[in-house]
Amino acid sequence: MAKLLSYKEVSEHNTADDLWMIIDGKVYDCTGFVEEHPGGDEILVDLGGQDATGPFEDIGHSEDAIKLLEPMYVGDVDTTSEPVAVEAVEMSSAATTGGEGNGLMIIALIAVFLGIAYYYFSQ
Numbered sequence: 001m002a003k004l005l006s007y008k009e010v011s012e013h014n015t016a017d018d019l020w021m022i023i024d025g026k027v028y029d030c031t032g033f034v035e036e037h038p039g040g041d042e043i044l045v046d047l048g049g050q051d052a053t054g055p056f057e058d059i060g061h062s063e064d065a066i067k068l069l070e071p072m073y074v075g076d077v078d079t080t081s082e083p084v085a086v087e088a089v090e091m092s093s094a095a096t097t098g099g100e101g102n103g104l105m106i107i108a109l110i111a112v113f114l115g116i117a118y119y120y121f122s123q
Ligand code: HEM
Pocket: 028, 030, 033, 037, 038, 039, 040, 043, 044, 047, 052, 055, 056, 059, 060, 061, 062, 063, 064, 065, 066, 068, 069
C-alpha cells in the first residue's frame, strides 16, 4: 500500500538539496532532478514542498516528462491532513517592475501637469 504523507511533512522538503512536490495527489522526491530539469532549477525550488499539479499541467509536459516522475515517487498525499499555508518567499520581479512603472507614471503625469501650467501662465 502506498505511503501516506501529510501536507506538513511534504512542505518540510522545500530546498534544492531536499525537494519534494505533489503532482496529482502523488508525492515525488525531485532532489536529484533539480539540476537536470529542462525548465530550470529555480521554478522547481519555488514550488518545493507544495502542490505543483497546476503549474506542471499548464506547461503541457510531454509523456517523457511524466515517465521521469515514476522513479521519484515517494507516496500519496494524505488529503485529509491539514493544508499548509505557503509563505511568500520574495517579491517577484514582475511586482518590482510594476512598482517602478508606477513611479515613472507619476513623474510623467507631473511633467505633463507642469507643461500645461507653464502654457497657461506664459500666455
Ligand atoms: C518533477 C517534476 C517535473 C519533471 C519530471 C519535469 C520534466 C520536464 C521535462 C522533461 C521537460 C522538457 C519538455 C518536456 O519533455 O515536456 C520540462 C520542461 C519544462 N518544465 Fe518541467 N518538469 C517537472 C516539473 C515542472 C514544474 C513544477 C514546472 C513549473 C511550472 C515546470 C516547468 C517547466 C517549463 C517552463 C519547461 C519548458 C522548458 C522549455 O521548453 O524551455 N516543470 N520539464
